[in-house]
Amino acid sequence: MAALEKRSGKELQELDRNHYLHPFTDHKSLHKKKSRIITRGEGVYIFDADGNKILDGMSGLWCVNAGYGREELIEAATRQMRELPYYNSFFQCANPPSIELAKLLQEVSPAQMNHVFFAGSGSESNDTIVRMVRRYWDLMGQPKRHTIISRKNGYHGSTVAGASLSGMKAMHEQGGLPIPGIVHVEQPYWFGSDHTLSPDEFGLVAARSIEVKIKELGADKVAAFIGEPIQGAGGVIIPPDSYWPEVQRICDQYGILLISDEVITGFGRLGEWFGADYFGTRPDFMPFAKGVTSGYLPLGGVLISDRVAEVIIDKGGEFFHGYTYSGHPTTCAVATANIRLLQREKLVERVKNDIGPYVQAGWAKLAEHPLVGETRMVGLMGAFELVADKKSLQRFDGKVGAGTVCRDFLVNGGVIMRAVGDTIIAAPPFVLTHSEADEMLEKAWKGLDLTQKALQ
Ligand SMILES: *Cc1c(COP(=O)(O)O)cnc(C)c1O
Numbered sequence: 001m002a003a004l005e006k007r008s009g010k011e012l013q014e015l016d017r018n019h020y021l022h023p024f025t026d027h028k029s030l031h032k033k034k035s036r037i038i039t040r041g042e043g044v045y046i047f048d049a050d051g052n053k054i055l056d057g058m059s060g061l062w063c064v065n066a067g068y069g070r071e072e073l074i075e076a077a078t079r080q081m082r083e084l085p086y087y088n089s090f091f092q093c094a095n096p097p098s099i100e101l102a103k104l105l106q107e108v109s110p111a112q113m114n115h116v117f118f119a120g121s122g123s124e125s126n127d128t129i130v131r132m133v134r135r136y137w138d139l140m141g142q143p144k145r146h147t148i149i150s151r152k153n154g155y156h157g158s159t160v161a162g163a164s165l166s167g168m169k170a171m172h173e174q175g176g177l178p179i180p181g182i183v184h185v186e187q188p189y190w191f192g193s194d195h196t197l198s199p200d201e202f203g204l205v206a207a208r209s210i211e212v213k214i215k216e217l218g219a220d221k222v223a224a225f226i227g228e229p230i231q232g233a234g235g236v237i238i239p240p241d242s243y244w245p246e247v248q249r250i251c252d253q254y255g256i257l258l259i260s261d262e263v264i265t266g267f268g269r270l271g272e273w274f275g276a277d278y279f280g281t282r283p284d285f286m287p288f289a290k291g292v293t294s295g296y297l298p299l300g301g302v303l304i305s306d307r308v309a310e311v312i313i314d315k316g317g318e319f320f321h322g323y324t325y326s327g328h329p330t331t332c333a334v335a336t337a338n339i340r341l342l343q344r345e346k347l348v349e350r351v352k353n354d355i356g357p358y359v360q361a362g363w364a365k366l367a368e369h370p371l372v373g374e375t376r377m378v379g380l381m382g383a384f385e386l387v388a389d390k391k392s393l394q395r396f397d398g399k400v401g402a403g404t405v406c407r408d409f410l411v412n413g414g415v416i417m418r419a420v421g422d423t424i425i426a427a428p429p430f431v432l433t434h435s436e437a438d439e440m441l442e443k444a445w446k447g448l449d450l451t452q453k454a455l456q
Contacts, residue, residue, distance in 0.1 A: 008049070009037055009048070009049030009050050012037045012049060013034045013035060013037065013049075016035050016037070017030075017031050017034070017035075022035070023158070024158075036048050036049075036411075037049035041056070041064070041068025041069060042068050042069045043067050043068060043069065043429075043431065043436075044056055044067055044068075044428060044429045044431060044432050044436050045068070046068070046416070052414070053414065054411065054414050054415065054416055055414060055415045055416065055428075055436065055439060055440055055443065056068075056416050056428070056429065057410075057415050057416045057417045057426040057427070057428045057440050058416050058417065058418055058425075058426065058427055058428075059295075059427050059428060059429045060295045061290070061295070062232060062263075062264045062269070062290050062291070062381075062427050063289075063290035063291055063293075063294060063295030064294050064295045064296075064429055065267065065268060065269065065291045065294050065295075065342075065347070065429055065430045066294040066338060066341055066342065066347065066429065066430065066431060067294075067429045067430075067431040070294070070296075070338075070341065072337050072338075072340075072341050073293070073294065073296045073334050073337050073338055073341070074296075075337070076333045076334050076336070076337035077296065077297065077330055077333065077334050079333070080097055080329055080330045080333035080334075081330055083329075084329050085329070085330055086328060086329065086330065087329060088324060088326075088327075089118070089322075089326050089327035090322060094327065095327065095329040095332075096329070097329045097330070097332035097333040097336060098118060098327035098328070098329060098332040100332070100333075100336050101116075101332040101333075101335050101336045101339075102115075102116045104336055104339050104340075105301075105303060105339075108267075108273045108339060108343075109273065109274060109286065109303050110274065110276055110277065110282070110283075110286075112282065112284075112305040112306055112307075113286065113303040113304065113305055113306075114306055114309065115303070115304045115306075115309040116301050116302065116303050116304065117132070117301060117302045117304060117326070118299070118300070118301040118323075118325075118326040118327045118328070118332070119289075119299075119300040119301055119302065119323055119325075119326060120298055120299065120300055120323055120325045120326075120328075120331075121157070121289050121298055121299075121300045122156075122157050122162070122261075122263035122287060122288075122289035122290065122300050123156075123157025123158050123159040123161075123162035123300075124157075124159065124300050124323060125157075125263070125287035125288065125289060125300040125301055125302050126156045126157050126159075126161055126162045126165055126226075126261070126287050127157075127159055127160075127161040127162060128287075128302050128321065129224075129226070129259055129285050129287055129302055130148065130161045130165070130182075131319075131321050132285070132302070132304070132308070132312065132319070132321070133148060133223050133224045133257055133259075133285070134146050134181075134223060135312065135316065135319060135321075136223075136257070136308050136311055136312065137223050139311050139312070139315045139316055140311060142220065144220055144221055145220060145221060145222060145223045146181045146221070146223055147181045147182070147183060147217055147221050147222050147223055148165065148181065148182050148183075148222075148223055148224045148225070148226060148259075149183055149184075149185055149210055149213055149214070149222060149224070149225045149226070149256075150165045150166070150167055150182060150183070150184050150185075150225075150226050150227070151167050151184055151185055151186065151187045151227055151231075152167040152169075152184045152185070152186065152187050153167050153168065153187045153189070153231065153234040153235075153237070154166055154167040154184075154187065154226070154227060154228060154231055154234060154261075155167075155168065155228065155231065155232060155233035155234055156226060156228075156261055156263075156287075157263075158171070160175075160177070160179060161179065163175075163177050163178075164177045164178030164179045164182045165178070165182055165226055167184045167187070167234075168234075183213060183217070185206075185209040185210050185212075185213050186205070186206045186209035187206060187231065187234065187237060188202070188203050188206040188207070188237065188239035188240060188243045189206075189231075189234075189235075189237045190202045190203070190240055191373070191374050191376075191385055191393075192237075195393070199240035199241075199242075200240050200241060200242040201242075202240060203239055203240030203241065203242035203243035203246070204242050204243075204246055206239070206243060207242070207243050207244075207246035207247045207250065208246065208250070210225055210247060210250050211250045211254075214250070214254050214256070219254040219255070219256075222254065222256050223256070223257060224256055224257035224258070224259055224284070224285075225247065225250075225251055225256055225257075225258055225259065226259035226261060227247065227259070227260070227261065228260075228261045228262075228263075228264065228265065228275070229244070229260055229261075229262070229265045229270070229274075229275025229276065229278060229279050229281075230264075230265060230270070230275065230378060230381060232263075232264040232265075232381070232425075232427075233420065234420065235383055235420035235421065235423035235425060236376065236377075236381055236382055236383035236420075236423070236425045236427075237383075238376050238377075238378055244279040244280070244281050245280070247281070248280075248281050248282065257284040257285065257308070258281060258282065258283045258284055258285075259283060259284065259285040259286075259287070260274070260275060260276045260281055260283035260285070260286050261286075261287050262274050262275055262276070262286045262287060262288045262303075263287055263288060263289045263290050263300070264290060264291070264381070264427070265278070265381070266286065266288040266290075266291055266292065267288070267291035267292055267338075267339070267342065267348075268291065268342055268347060268348035268351050268379070268430060269291060269351070269379050269380060269381050269427065270351070270378050270379035270381060271348065271349075271351040271352030271353075271356050271378070271379040271380075272348065272352065272379075273348060274286060278378070278379075283305065284304070284305040284307065284308050285302055285303070285304060285305070285308070286302065286303040287300065287301070287302050287303075288300065288301055288302075288303065289301070292335045292338065292339070293331060293334045293335045293338050294338045294341075296334050296338070297330065297331040297334045297335075298331065299328070299331040299332065299334070299335050342430075345431075347430040347431065348430075350430060351379045351380050351430050352379070355380065355430065355432055355433075355434070355437065356379045356380055358434055358437055359377065359380060359382070359428070359432070359437050359440075359441070360377045360382070362437060362438070362441040363375050363377045363382050363384070363426075363441065364377075365441070366384050366441070366444060366445065366448070367384070369445065369448045369449075369452075370390055370452060371386050371387065371390075371402075371406075371448050371451060371452050371455075372384050372385065372386065372387070372390075372448065373385040373386070373387030373390060373393045373395075374393075380427055380428055380429075380430065380432070381426075381427045382425065382426050382427070383420075383423050383424065383425045383426070384423070384424050384444075385422065385423055386402045386403060386406060386422040386423070386424065386451070387422075388400075388402075395422055396422055396455070398421075400455065402422045402451065402455060403419030403420065403421050403422040403423065403424060404419050405451050405454055405455065406419060406424055406447055406448065406451040407419035407424065409446075409447040409450040409451055409454070410424070410443065410444065410447035413443050413446055413447050413450070414443055415439075415440055415443040415444065415447070417444070417447075424444075426440070426444075428440060
């Protein structure tokens with residue numbers, strides 16, 4: 001069998017530096033440090049070219065929920081590649097794995113979701129949504145309804161549409177974004193506020209910033225609202241309980257489509273199949289990706305509610321949109337195997353009733369550390385906030401880079417977590433055992449101690 005050339009870590013770093021432009025990376029500073037080459041994964045651990053074994057507290061990038069090395073997924077890909085590695089779903093064709101997956105998605109998703117459109121990633125899924133939302137309102141005879149309301153510090157991908165929907169200032173500044181017809185309102189980030197309101201009062205104000213925007217634009221111009229049930233890349237921002245019911249009320253009242261971006265929260269991350277199940281919302285669109293295949297192959301898609309699907313199907317004629325890899329048989333076969341694995345091993349229930357509560361209890365104890373101003377976690381998606389002063393919740397001066405300092409101690413100490421500013425976030429695989437959870441939490445505490453020493 002033809003294998004990759006065996007190269008030393010050093011050699012790989014050299015080639016990486018010379019030829020490889022990474023996503024979301026400052027290459028000048030990377031080249032000073034050299035990249036960490038990950039060579040292998042097993043269970044909840046990854047291994048790097050220097051021989052380090054690291055507990056993956058981020059499930060790759062929020063996706064390897066079933067853990068590394070799952071034979072069922074490898075088998076499913078191998079079997080399908082032998083049978084039919086690729087065929088398209090254009091020109092009135094389909095293939096068994098994509099049909100099978102469409103049916104399975106209907107079974108695990110909310111009742112109003114009976115149709116799916118396949119894409120290759122979360123960003124592509126949101127590109128599809130921008131087009132489909134506008135198409136829907138055109139077909140409904142309301143062509144002026146083109147504006148999509150999103151949130152500051154939301155994350156919906158990195159393509160032109162995805163980055164426009166995202167509310168990241170740094171992304172918008174590079175490339176003249178957002179595109180027309182996408183506007184941003186407040187995020188429900190209570191810890192980041194001045195704490196003069198209670199969390200529930202604050203949640204209502206954040207939700208009502210959508211209503212303020214609707215009135216400003218005119219309801220007849222607003223097509224949809226998009227939000228992540230819990231903001232992931234923005235720093236695992238768990239909205240106050242008051243938030244989502246109020247958002248749902250506003251969408252209902254003004255006849256606006258609700259898009260629940262389930263790219264992270266879909267397939268069990270919160271202990272329910274979807275974030276919409278957890279928060280009790282009734283979305284019209286649910287983009288998904290990441291956990292649908294546990295990251296083993298790239299697949300995204302959009303679950304579409306009946307009221308939208310009926311219009312697209314009955315009134316539309318041809319919708320001039322689709323991707324070469326829409327309904328890719330191999331990625332769909334792996335997704336089906338992954339969902340069946342989640343079902344068979346009851347991993348969603350495990351997040352809800354077993355490992356979720358177990359990690360949450362340990363995570364909450366991190367709040368006793370002098371550097372930690374708040375901890376929060378739902379299912380297996382959590383964050384803690386680093387503060388310079390625990391009493392007043394005063395944050396560090398941005399120049400200190402406390403989050404990055406802490407993140408580096410964590411990773412060098414053998415656990416992957418991520419820094420978003422001075423917020424440290426984690427999202428471990430669903431197969432994490434209790435003793436692995438203990439290890440993760442001990443390493444988090446140790447990382448905090450080292451950070452405290454370094455910042456003194
Ligand atoms: C990661 C992510 C995306 C983008 O997905 P890609 O597969 O990276 O394009 C979109 N929405 C959310 C909520 C995400 O976390």
